[in-house]
Amino acid sequence: MSTQQPQSEFPGPDEYPQLAAELRELANRHPAPVDLDRRVVGDLDVVRRPVAWGRGVAVAALIAVAIGVTSLLLIPRPADRMMAADRPADQTAKSHRSNEFMAMAPMAAEPDASLWDVTADGRVDVLDAFAVAKGIERGMTGTIRDFNSDGRLDTRDLDVLTARIVRVNTGKETDS
Amino acid sequence: MSDERTDQELVVAIRRGETGCFETLYHRHRDFVWRTALRITGGDEHLAMDVSQEAFAWLLQRCRKRLRLTAKLSTFLYPAVRNIALTHLRRTSRESLGEVPERPAPDEPGTSDTLEVLLSRLPDVQREVLLLRFVEDMSLLEIATALEIPTGTVKSRLHHALKAIRRDGGEHSSD
Incomplete structure (x- = not known):
């Protein structure tokens, strides 16, 4: 004979169903007020809001990056615009050189634009910036123009060129 | 939900x-x-x-x-x-x-509020255990844990609460 009775045998709702039902009915006479939901769940909304903001900012940043990348890909490259057959003979020859960015011959009609057109392809675009960046990286500063006129040939010149490219690509200037 | x-x-x-x-x-x-x-x-x-x-x-x-x-x-x-x-x-x-x-007891015992009156007459510690057991459906061990008291004390309080309800309100102990 077991000396320890299971706890379920002790008087509880199963043994006194009517008492349990009446006690529950009494308890249910005072349900939690709706105002409590507002106060507790309202506090939760305050917690959620920054999370939602963070997600929103992250989504916006992703969209901005996607637009930027797409814009870069959609910019017509010189090779696409200019058929090889249409290129001038000297230009075609220059394109075969390993240091293409060194070719500084003016191509565009506007002299001012040609100053920035490092690749001499008739456009001031991201390829010019790449060419300048490559020149700085390889220490070939002799081929870089002093865009900011500070007497030195360094990344600041690249910054100035990049800023100009951005302005051009946004359509604020159309000098290329 | x-x-x-x-x-x-x-x-x-x-x-x-x-x-x-x-x-x-x-x-x-x-x-x-x-x-x-x-x-x-x-x-x-x-x-x-x-x-x-x-x-x-x-x-x-x-x-x-x-x-x-x-x-x-x-x-x-x-x-x-x-x-x-x-x-x-x-x-x-x-x-x-x-x-x-204590909540004021109605003048006429035996009305539909009888159980509420009986509850209000119980000492708080007994009422607390009774409600946790019968309304919240907590086990004796859970009640003991929640109240930080021995299980034996829970049993004792529950026993006295049920006894009082049986004594004062026979209809509620007829289960």
Whole structure:
């Protein structure tokens, strides 16, 4: 004979169903007020809001990056615009050189634009910036123009060129 | 809102950052917290509201830290609600748990409010155990854990409460 009775045998709702039902009915006479939901769940909304903001900012940043990348890909490259057959003979020859960015011959009609057109392809675009960046990286500063006129040939010149490219690509200037 | 996850799984989800899970937890235990707060504050709805809100704020804070449930959440919540309520009562210079004024008994015993009257006549400690056992359906061990008292004390209080109800209101002990 077991000396320890299971706890379920002790008087509880199963043994006194009517008492349990009446006690529950009494308890249910005072349900939690709706105002409590507002106060507790309202506090939760305050917690959620920054999370939602963070997600929103992250989504916006992703969209901005996607637009930027797409814009870069959609910019017509010189090779696409200019058929090889249409290129001038000297230009075609220059394109075969390993240091293409060194070719500084003016191509565009506007002299001012040609100053920035490092690749001499008739456009001031991201390829010019790449060419300048490559020149700085390889220490070939002799081929870089002093865009900011500070007497030195360094990344600041690249910054100035990049800023100009951005302005051009946004359509604020159309000098290329 | 039919989240089948257990309380412990919801607590883990909250810690992971799923704040919506707390709403599920809240709806699951709202009535229990409210009833407990209302009873301990002697029916003061305004105070019970503050206590309930504070209890859930405390629970959310605990969920975000490391909360491992070894028993039902109600077992864990009960002492918290009680302590918060007692703090509020002390702050407002009200009477403590054992001295909460009894509800006025109706003139005619035997009406539909009889059980409520019988309950109001019980000492708080006995009423507390009786309600946890019969309304919240907590086991003796869970009650003992929640109240931080020995299981034997729970049995004793429950026994005396049932005895009083049997003695004073025969119809309720006819199960």
